[in-house]
Amino acid sequence: MCLTVIYMLHNLLENIKVVLASASPRRLELIKMMGVTPLVVPSLAPEQDNGKTPRLKALQNAQSKATSVAQNMDEDCLVVGADTLVVLDNMVLGKPKDNQQAAEYLRMLSGKDHLVYTGLCAIHHQRIYKTWEKSNVRFAPLSDDEIQSYLLTNEHIDKAGAYGIQGYGAQFISNIRGCYFNVMGFPIHKFYRLCLQILA
Amino acid sequence: MCLTVIYMLHNLLENIKVVLASASPRRLELIKMMGVTPLVVPSLAPEQDNGKTPRLKALQNAQSKATSVAQNMDEDCLVVGADTLVVLDNMVLGKPKDNQQAAEYLRMLSGKDHLVYTGLCAIHHQRIYKTWEKSNVRFAPLSDDEIQSYLLTNEHIDKAGAYGIQGYGAQFISNIRGCYFNVMGFPIHKFYRLCLQILA
Numbered sequence: 001m002c003l004t005v006i007y008m009l010h011n012l013l014e015n016i017k018v019v020l021a022s023a024s025p026r027r028l029e030l031i032k033m034m035g036v037t038p039l040v041v042p043s044l045a046p047e048q049d050n051g052k053t054p055r056l057k058a059l060q061n062a063q064s065k066a067t068s069v070a071q072n073m074d075e076d077c078l079v080v081g082a083d084t085l086v087v088l089d090n091m092v093l094g095k096p097k098d099n100q101q102a103a104e105y106l107r108m109l110s111g112k113d114h115l116v117y118t119g120l121c122a123i124h125h126q127r128i129y130k131t132w133e134k135s136n137v138r139f140a141p142l143s144d145d146e147i148q149s150y151l152l153t154n155e156h157i158d159k160a161g162a163y164g165i166q167g168y169g170a171q172f173i174s175n176i177r178g179c180y181f182n183v184m185g186f187p188i189h190k191f192y193r194l195c196l197q198i199l200a
Numbered sequence: 201m202c203l204t205v206i207y208m209l210h211n212l213l214e215n216i217k218v219v220l221a222s223a224s225p226r227r228l229e230l231i232k233m234m235g236v237t238p239l240v241v242p243s244l245a246p247e248q249d250n251g252k253t254p255r256l257k258a259l260q261n262a263q264s265k266a267t268s269v270a271q272n273m274d275e276d277c278l279v280v281g282a283d284t285l286v287v288l289d290n291m292v293l294g295k296p297k298d299n300q301q302a303a304e305y306l307r308m309l310s311g312k313d314h315l316v317y318t319g320l321c322a323i324h325h326q327r328i329y330k331t332w333e334k335s336n337v338r339f340a341p342l343s344d345d346e347i348q349s350y351l352l353t354n355e356h357i358d359k360a361g362a363y364g365i366q367g368y369g370a371q372f373i374s375n376i377r378g379c380y381f382n383v384m385g386f387p388i389h390k391f392y393r394l395c396l397q398i399l400a
Contacts, residue, residue, distance in 0.1 A: 007349040009371060033367060035353075140389060149207040153235075167233060170381060171209060171392035180380040181370060189340060192371035 010035030012195050013078065016124075021069035021081040026166060030186040031080075043068045043081060054092060058083045058119030059132055066121040066128075078198070079123045084185045086161030088114040093161040099151050102162035106150065109161065111141035116161075116183045120191055124198055131194045133187035135178030137165070142172060206400050209392055210235030213278065216324075216399070221269035221281040226366060227386040231280075234388065243268045243281060254292060258283045258319030259332055266321040266328075278398070279323045284385045286361030288314040293361040299351050302362035306350065309361065311341035316361075316383045320391055324398055331394045333387035335378030337365070342372060 006012060013036050020028060023042035031038055043065035048057065066081030073079055086093045088108055096102035113136050122129045142150075155169060156162040163169040165183045181188040206212060213236050220228060223242035231238055243265035248257065266281030273279055286293045288308055296302035313336050322329045342350075355369060356362040363369040365383045381388040 007343070007346045008353075008368060010353075010368070011349060030370075034371060035368065143207070146207045149211060153208075153210075165380075168208060168210070168235065170230075170388045171234060172389070173379075174389050175378055176380055177377045178375055179373075180365075180376055188370045189372070189374050 006200050007196075008034075009192055009195060012199050016199070017074070017077040019069060019073055019077050019079045021065045021079055024082075024185050026184050027082060027186040030181055030184060030188060034188065034192075038080070041069045041073075047083070049092075054085045054087045054115070054117045055119070055132055055134070057092075058085050058117045059121070059130055060119070062119035062121040063128065063130065066123045070123040075125050077124070078195075080191075081121045081123075082118055082186055084116060084118045084160060084182075086114060086116055088112065088161075095158060095160055096156060096162040099156075102151055102156040103147050105162040106142060106147045106156075107144075109139045109142075109163070110147075111139060113138045114161070116178075118182045118185060118187050120187065120194060122194055122198060127198075129194055129198055131187075131190045133179050133182040133190045135176055135180070135182045137173060137183055138175040140172050140174045146172070207396075208234075209395060212395050212399050217274070217277040219269060219273055219277050219279045221265045221279055224282075224385050226384050227282060230381055230384060230386040230388060234392075238280070241269045241273075247283070249292075254285045254287045254315070254317045255319070255332055255334070257292070258285050258317045259321070259330055260319070262319035262321040263328065263330065266323045270323040275325050277324070278395075280391075281321045281323075282318055282386055284316060284318040284360060284382075286314060286316055288312070288361075295358060295360055296356060296362040299356075302351055302356045303347050305362040306342060306347045306356075307344075309339045309342075309363070310347075311339060313338045314361070316378075318382050318385060318387050320387065320394060322394055322398060327398075329394055329398055331387075331390045333379050333382040333390045335376055335380070335382045337373060337383055338375040340372050340374045346372070 018038040020038040021043040045064040045068040061083035062081040070079040218238040220238040221243040245264040245268040261283035262281040270279040
Protein backbone atom coordinates (compact mmCIF):
# COMPACT_ATOMS: atom_id res chain seq x y z
CA MET A 1 0.00 0.00 0.00
CA CYS A 2 1.28 3.43 -0.86
CA LEU A 3 0.78 6.00 1.87
CA THR A 4 -0.25 9.31 0.40
CA VAL A 5 -0.31 11.32 3.62
CA ILE A 6 3.17 11.39 5.11
CA TYR A 7 3.06 14.60 7.10
CA MET A 8 2.22 15.38 10.71
CA LEU A 9 2.77 12.98 13.57
CA HIS A 10 -0.67 11.35 13.65
CA ASN A 11 -0.19 10.35 9.99
CA LEU A 12 3.50 9.44 10.18
CA LEU A 13 2.96 7.23 13.24
CA GLU A 14 -0.48 5.86 12.33
CA ASN A 15 0.75 2.32 11.63
CA ILE A 16 3.70 2.28 14.03
CA LYS A 17 3.70 1.03 17.61
CA VAL A 18 5.04 3.99 19.56
CA VAL A 19 6.55 3.26 22.98
CA LEU A 20 7.21 6.13 25.38
CA ALA A 21 10.10 5.20 27.67
CA SER A 22 9.09 7.79 30.27
CA ALA A 23 6.81 7.97 33.29
CA SER A 24 6.19 11.71 32.76
CA PRO A 25 2.47 12.48 32.52
CA ARG A 26 3.34 15.74 30.74
CA ARG A 27 5.23 13.95 27.95
CA LEU A 28 2.33 11.56 27.50
CA GLU A 29 -0.13 14.47 27.39
CA LEU A 30 1.88 16.25 24.68
CA ILE A 31 2.23 13.16 22.48
CA LYS A 32 -1.50 12.50 22.83
CA MET A 33 -2.18 16.14 21.93
CA MET A 34 -0.57 15.28 18.55
CA GLY A 35 -3.11 12.49 18.00
CA VAL A 36 -0.68 9.69 18.91
CA THR A 37 -1.40 7.23 21.74
CA PRO A 38 1.82 5.52 22.80
CA LEU A 39 2.37 2.51 24.99
CA VAL A 40 3.99 3.82 28.17
CA VAL A 41 6.94 1.76 29.43
CA PRO A 42 8.97 3.82 31.90
CA SER A 43 12.68 3.08 31.77
CA LEU A 44 14.46 1.81 34.86
CA ALA A 45 17.86 2.97 33.57
CA PRO A 46 19.62 5.09 36.22
CA GLU A 47 20.23 8.73 35.28
CA GLN A 48 23.84 9.59 34.62
CA ASP A 49 25.61 12.61 36.05
CA ASN A 50 29.03 12.42 34.58
CA GLY A 51 30.25 15.95 34.30
CA LYS A 52 29.40 16.41 30.63
CA THR A 53 27.62 19.47 29.28
CA PRO A 54 23.84 19.63 29.91
CA ARG A 55 23.16 18.95 26.23
CA LEU A 56 25.30 15.80 26.18
CA LYS A 57 23.96 14.67 29.54
CA ALA A 58 20.33 15.04 28.40
CA LEU A 59 21.09 13.21 25.15
CA GLN A 60 22.91 10.40 26.93
CA ASN A 61 20.12 9.95 29.47
CA ALA A 62 17.49 9.96 26.71
CA GLN A 63 19.46 7.27 24.89
CA SER A 64 19.88 5.15 28.06
CA LYS A 65 16.14 5.28 28.66
CA ALA A 66 15.23 4.42 25.07
CA THR A 67 17.83 1.63 24.85
CA SER A 68 16.82 -0.05 28.10
CA VAL A 69 13.19 -0.20 26.97
CA ALA A 70 13.86 -1.06 23.30
CA GLN A 71 15.69 -4.27 24.20
CA ASN A 72 12.38 -5.75 25.39
CA MET A 73 10.33 -4.56 22.41
CA ASP A 74 9.82 -5.68 18.83
CA GLU A 75 12.26 -3.90 16.57
CA ASP A 76 9.50 -2.38 14.47
CA CYS A 77 8.34 -0.34 17.47
CA LEU A 78 9.42 3.28 17.68
CA VAL A 79 10.79 3.66 21.20
CA VAL A 80 11.14 7.24 22.44
CA GLY A 81 13.27 8.33 25.38
CA ALA A 82 13.61 11.88 26.68
CA ASP A 83 15.49 13.65 29.42
CA THR A 84 14.95 17.25 30.51
CA LEU A 85 17.40 19.33 32.54
CA VAL A 86 16.85 22.72 34.19
CA VAL A 87 20.11 24.66 34.20
CA LEU A 88 20.84 27.88 36.08
CA ASP A 89 24.30 29.43 35.76
CA ASN A 90 25.77 26.08 34.62
CA MET A 91 24.25 24.24 37.59
CA VAL A 92 21.67 21.51 36.96
CA LEU A 93 18.62 21.83 39.26
CA GLY A 94 17.02 18.41 39.72
CA LYS A 95 13.84 17.50 41.54
CA PRO A 96 13.99 19.13 44.99
CA LYS A 97 14.53 16.68 47.83
CA ASP A 98 12.33 18.65 50.24
CA ASN A 99 10.48 21.96 50.66
CA GLN A 100 13.60 23.71 51.90
CA GLN A 101 15.54 22.84 48.76
CA ALA A 102 12.53 23.77 46.61
CA ALA A 103 12.45 27.22 48.27
CA GLU A 104 16.20 27.57 47.63
CA TYR A 105 15.77 26.70 43.95
CA LEU A 106 12.89 29.17 43.54
CA ARG A 107 14.88 31.94 45.24
CA MET A 108 17.73 31.21 42.82
CA LEU A 109 15.40 31.26 39.78
CA SER A 110 13.61 34.45 40.90
CA GLY A 111 14.12 37.42 38.57
CA LYS A 112 16.55 35.53 36.34
CA ASP A 113 16.78 33.61 33.08
CA HIS A 114 17.54 29.90 33.10
CA LEU A 115 17.87 27.23 30.43
CA VAL A 116 15.87 24.07 29.86
CA TYR A 117 17.47 21.30 27.77
CA THR A 118 15.73 18.20 26.50
CA GLY A 119 17.51 15.30 24.82
CA LEU A 120 15.33 13.07 22.63
CA CYS A 121 16.25 9.61 21.41
CA ALA A 122 14.18 7.36 19.14
CA ILE A 123 15.02 3.75 18.33
CA HIS A 124 13.46 2.06 15.31
CA HIS A 125 14.66 -1.16 13.64
CA GLN A 126 17.74 -1.07 15.87
CA ARG A 127 18.83 2.30 14.58
CA ILE A 128 19.31 5.18 16.99
CA TYR A 129 18.15 8.71 16.15
CA LYS A 130 18.76 11.71 18.38
CA THR A 131 17.92 15.38 18.64
CA TRP A 132 17.78 18.02 21.33
CA GLU A 133 16.29 21.39 22.18
CA LYS A 134 17.18 24.34 24.40
CA SER A 135 14.82 27.04 25.70
CA ASN A 136 15.41 30.13 27.78
CA VAL A 137 12.89 30.79 30.59
CA ARG A 138 12.58 34.06 32.51
CA PHE A 139 11.14 34.06 36.02
CA ALA A 140 9.55 37.21 37.40
CA PRO A 141 11.07 38.39 40.68
CA LEU A 142 9.42 36.36 43.46
CA SER A 143 8.92 37.47 47.06
CA ASP A 144 9.42 34.97 49.89
CA ASP A 145 5.64 35.08 50.40
CA GLU A 146 5.06 34.11 46.78
CA ILE A 147 7.51 31.23 47.11
CA GLN A 148 5.76 30.02 50.29
CA SER A 149 2.34 30.32 48.58
CA TYR A 150 3.64 28.28 45.67
CA LEU A 151 5.04 25.52 47.89
CA LEU A 152 1.60 25.15 49.48
CA THR A 153 0.27 24.03 46.08
CA ASN A 154 2.69 21.02 46.20
CA GLU A 155 3.22 21.46 42.47
CA HIS A 156 7.01 21.61 42.91
CA ILE A 157 7.39 18.13 44.38
CA ASP A 158 8.16 16.06 41.30
CA LYS A 159 9.44 18.87 39.07
CA ALA A 160 13.01 19.56 37.98
CA GLY A 161 13.89 23.07 39.17
CA ALA A 162 10.96 22.91 41.64
CA TYR A 163 8.41 24.47 39.29
CA GLY A 164 5.85 23.45 36.68
CA ILE A 165 5.26 25.81 33.77
CA GLN A 166 1.99 24.01 32.94
CA GLY A 167 0.26 24.78 36.22
CA TYR A 168 0.32 27.35 39.02
CA GLY A 169 3.93 28.14 38.10
CA ALA A 170 2.74 29.72 34.83
CA GLN A 171 1.92 32.98 36.60
CA PHE A 172 5.60 33.46 37.55
CA ILE A 173 6.99 33.04 34.02
CA SER A 174 7.22 36.38 32.27
CA ASN A 175 8.95 35.27 29.09
CA ILE A 176 10.35 32.32 27.20
CA ARG A 177 12.64 32.16 24.19
CA GLY A 178 12.60 28.89 22.28
CA CYS A 179 10.25 25.93 22.31
CA TYR A 180 7.57 26.06 25.01
CA PHE A 181 6.86 22.33 24.83
CA ASN A 182 10.53 21.66 25.54
CA VAL A 183 10.02 23.42 28.89
CA MET A 184 7.16 20.98 29.54
CA GLY A 185 9.60 18.13 28.84
CA PHE A 186 8.92 17.22 25.21
CA PRO A 187 10.02 19.44 22.29
CA ILE A 188 7.23 18.66 19.84
CA HIS A 189 8.64 20.41 16.76
CA LYS A 190 12.01 18.64 17.11
CA PHE A 191 10.24 15.29 17.62
CA TYR A 192 8.24 15.92 14.45
CA ARG A 193 11.45 16.69 12.52
CA LEU A 194 13.03 13.50 13.89
CA CYS A 195 10.04 11.37 12.85
CA LEU A 196 10.13 12.89 9.35
CA GLN A 197 13.80 11.90 9.16
CA ILE A 198 13.07 8.33 10.32
CA LEU A 199 9.83 7.61 8.50
CA ALA A 200 9.04 10.00 5.63
CA MET B 201 -10.96 39.08 58.62
CA CYS B 202 -7.36 39.71 57.71
CA LEU B 203 -6.14 37.64 54.76
CA THR B 204 -2.63 36.40 55.33
CA VAL B 205 -2.11 34.78 51.92
CA ILE B 206 -2.34 37.42 49.24
CA TYR B 207 -0.24 35.90 46.49
CA MET B 208 -1.05 33.73 43.51
CA LEU B 209 -4.35 33.82 41.67
CA HIS B 210 -6.15 31.04 43.55
CA ASN B 211 -5.55 32.96 46.79
CA LEU B 212 -6.15 36.46 45.45
CA LEU B 213 -9.44 35.45 43.82
CA GLU B 214 -10.62 32.95 46.44
CA ASN B 215 -13.46 35.12 47.74
CA ILE B 216 -14.22 37.00 44.52
CA LYS B 217 -16.79 36.09 41.91
CA VAL B 218 -14.76 35.95 38.70
CA VAL B 219 -16.69 36.34 35.44
CA LEU B 220 -14.98 35.46 32.16
CA ALA B 221 -16.52 37.53 29.35
CA SER B 222 -15.29 35.13 26.67
CA ALA B 223 -16.52 31.99 24.96
CA SER B 224 -12.95 30.73 24.39
CA PRO B 225 -12.46 27.24 25.84
CA ARG B 226 -8.70 27.88 25.91
CA ARG B 227 -9.03 30.96 28.12
CA LEU B 228 -11.29 29.03 30.48
CA GLU B 229 -8.80 26.15 30.58
CA LEU B 230 -5.91 28.48 31.45
CA ILE B 231 -7.81 30.26 34.24
CA LYS B 232 -8.87 26.91 35.68
CA MET B 233 -5.24 25.75 35.49
CA MET B 234 -4.55 28.56 37.99
CA GLY B 235 -7.07 27.09 40.43
CA VAL B 236 -9.79 29.65 39.63
CA THR B 237 -13.23 28.60 38.35
CA PRO B 238 -14.94 31.57 36.73
CA LEU B 239 -18.53 32.03 35.66
CA VAL B 240 -18.47 32.11 31.85
CA VAL B 241 -20.62 34.86 30.30
CA PRO B 242 -19.56 35.39 26.68
CA SER B 243 -19.87 38.98 25.54
CA LEU B 244 -22.13 39.87 22.64
CA ALA B 245 -20.26 43.11 21.96
CA PRO B 246 -19.23 43.35 18.28
CA GLU B 247 -15.50 43.37 17.59
CA GLN B 248 -14.13 46.69 16.41
CA ASP B 249 -11.82 47.14 13.49
CA ASN B 250 -11.10 50.79 13.45
CA GLY B 251 -7.65 51.14 11.99
CA LYS B 252 -5.84 51.54 15.29
CA THR B 253 -2.66 49.66 16.10
CA PRO B 254 -3.08 45.96 17.03
CA ARG B 255 -2.27 46.73 20.67
CA LEU B 256 -4.97 49.42 20.93
CA LYS B 257 -7.46 47.34 18.97
CA ALA B 258 -6.96 44.33 21.28
CA LEU B 259 -7.26 46.55 24.37
CA GLN B 260 -10.40 48.25 23.07
CA ASN B 261 -12.07 44.95 22.17
CA ALA B 262 -11.16 43.50 25.58
CA GLN B 263 -12.72 46.53 27.25
CA SER B 264 -15.89 46.34 25.10
CA LYS B 265 -16.32 42.68 26.06
CA ALA B 266 -15.75 43.27 29.77
CA THR B 267 -17.98 46.36 29.85
CA SER B 268 -20.91 44.73 28.07
CA VAL B 269 -20.90 41.83 30.53
CA ALA B 270 -20.15 43.88 33.67
CA GLN B 271 -23.28 46.00 33.25
CA ASN B 272 -25.40 42.93 34.09
CA MET B 273 -23.27 41.79 37.04
CA ASP B 274 -22.90 42.81 40.67
CA GLU B 275 -20.17 45.38 41.01
CA ASP B 276 -18.15 43.20 43.40
CA CYS B 277 -17.60 40.67 40.61
CA LEU B 278 -14.30 40.74 38.78
CA VAL B 279 -15.26 40.71 35.10
CA VAL B 280 -12.46 39.78 32.69
CA GLY B 281 -12.47 40.47 28.96
CA ALA B 282 -9.73 39.51 26.53
CA ASP B 283 -9.04 39.89 22.83
CA THR B 284 -6.25 38.20 20.90
CA LEU B 285 -4.95 39.26 17.49
CA VAL B 286 -2.58 37.42 15.16
CA VAL B 287 -0.54 39.93 13.17
CA LEU B 288 1.70 39.22 10.20
CA ASP B 289 3.53 42.12 8.56
CA ASN B 290 1.04 44.62 10.07
CA MET B 291 -1.94 42.65 8.79
CA VAL B 292 -4.40 41.15 11.28
CA LEU B 293 -5.28 37.53 10.45
CA GLY B 294 -8.71 36.70 11.86
CA LYS B 295 -10.55 33.40 11.90
CA PRO B 296 -10.44 31.97 8.36
CA LYS B 297 -13.78 32.09 6.54
CA ASP B 298 -13.13 28.79 4.72
CA ASN B 299 -10.43 26.20 3.99
CA GLN B 300 -9.09 28.22 1.09
CA GLN B 301 -8.46 31.26 3.26
CA ALA B 302 -7.00 29.02 5.98
CA ALA B 303 -4.52 27.59 3.45
CA GLU B 304 -3.63 31.13 2.36
CA TYR B 305 -2.98 32.19 5.95
CA LEU B 306 -0.81 29.14 6.62
CA ARG B 307 1.21 29.74 3.43
CA MET B 308 1.76 33.32 4.59
CA LEU B 309 2.83 32.22 8.10
CA SER B 310 5.14 29.46 6.78
CA GLY B 311 8.83 30.01 7.57
CA LYS B 312 8.21 33.42 9.12
CA ASP B 313 7.79 35.19 12.45
CA HIS B 314 4.47 36.75 13.38
CA LEU B 315 3.13 38.57 16.42
CA VAL B 316 0.30 37.69 18.77
CA TYR B 317 -1.25 40.48 20.85
CA THR B 318 -3.72 40.04 23.67
CA GLY B 319 -5.54 42.91 25.37
CA LEU B 320 -6.87 42.17 28.86
CA CYS B 321 -9.46 44.23 30.71
CA ALA B 322 -10.77 43.64 34.23
CA ILE B 323 -13.67 45.53 35.82
CA HIS B 324 -14.13 45.53 39.59
CA HIS B 325 -16.28 47.93 41.62
CA GLN B 326 -16.85 49.96 38.45
CA ARG B 327 -13.14 50.60 37.96
CA ILE B 328 -11.46 49.55 34.74
CA TYR B 329 -7.99 47.96 34.73
CA LYS B 330 -6.10 47.07 31.57
CA THR B 331 -2.93 45.36 30.45
CA TRP B 332 -1.61 43.69 27.31
CA GLU B 333 1.00 41.28 26.04
CA LYS B 334 2.87 40.65 22.80
CA SER B 335 4.61 37.42 21.74
CA ASN B 336 6.64 36.54 18.67
CA VAL B 337 5.90 33.15 17.08
CA ARG B 338 8.08 31.45 14.46
CA PHE B 339 6.54 28.95 12.06
CA ALA B 340 8.73 26.30 10.47
CA PRO B 341 8.60 26.30 6.65
CA LEU B 342 5.50 24.33 5.64
CA SER B 343 5.02 22.40 2.41
CA ASP B 344 1.65 22.47 0.66
CA ASP B 345 1.22 18.82 1.71
CA GLU B 346 1.75 19.75 5.35
CA ILE B 347 -0.81 22.53 5.05
CA GLN B 348 -3.33 20.15 3.47
CA SER B 349 -2.65 17.54 6.20
CA TYR B 350 -3.23 20.19 8.85
CA LEU B 351 -6.52 21.36 7.32
CA LEU B 352 -7.78 17.76 7.48
CA THR B 353 -7.56 17.97 11.29
CA ASN B 354 -10.14 20.82 11.23
CA GLU B 355 -8.20 22.47 14.03
CA HIS B 356 -7.93 25.75 12.09
CA ILE B 357 -11.65 26.40 11.86
CA ASP B 358 -12.24 28.62 14.88
CA LYS B 359 -8.68 29.91 15.30
CA ALA B 360 -7.31 33.37 14.55
CA GLY B 361 -4.52 32.95 12.01
CA ALA B 362 -5.90 29.48 11.13
CA TYR B 363 -3.74 27.59 13.63
CA GLY B 364 -3.85 26.38 17.22
CA ILE B 365 -0.58 26.26 19.14
CA GLN B 366 -2.16 23.99 21.76
CA GLY B 367 -2.90 21.13 19.42
CA TYR B 368 -1.69 19.65 16.15
CA GLY B 369 -0.29 23.06 15.21
CA ALA B 370 2.36 22.70 17.93
CA GLN B 371 4.56 20.61 15.63
CA PHE B 372 4.91 23.52 13.18
CA ILE B 373 6.06 26.07 15.78
CA SER B 374 9.84 26.10 16.04
CA ASN B 375 10.26 29.01 18.44
CA ILE B 376 8.44 31.62 20.47
CA ARG B 377 9.69 34.76 22.17
CA GLY B 378 7.48 36.14 24.92
CA CYS B 379 4.57 34.67 26.84
CA TYR B 380 3.38 31.28 25.57
CA PHE B 381 -0.01 31.56 27.26
CA ASN B 382 -0.60 34.82 25.42
CA VAL B 383 -0.39 32.81 22.17
CA MET B 384 -3.11 30.56 23.61
CA GLY B 385 -5.23 33.68 24.19
CA PHE B 386 -4.66 34.50 27.85
CA PRO B 387 -1.37 35.98 29.14
CA ILE B 388 -1.32 34.45 32.61
CA HIS B 389 1.62 36.37 34.05
CA LYS B 390 0.16 39.72 33.01
CA PHE B 391 -3.25 38.73 34.42
CA TYR B 392 -1.57 37.83 37.71
CA ARG B 393 0.19 41.23 37.80
CA LEU B 394 -3.14 42.94 37.07
CA CYS B 395 -4.92 41.08 39.88
CA LEU B 396 -2.12 41.98 42.32
CA GLN B 397 -2.64 45.62 41.32
CA ILE B 398 -6.41 45.39 41.85
CA LEU B 399 -6.61 43.22 44.97
CA ALA B 400 -3.34 42.91 46.91
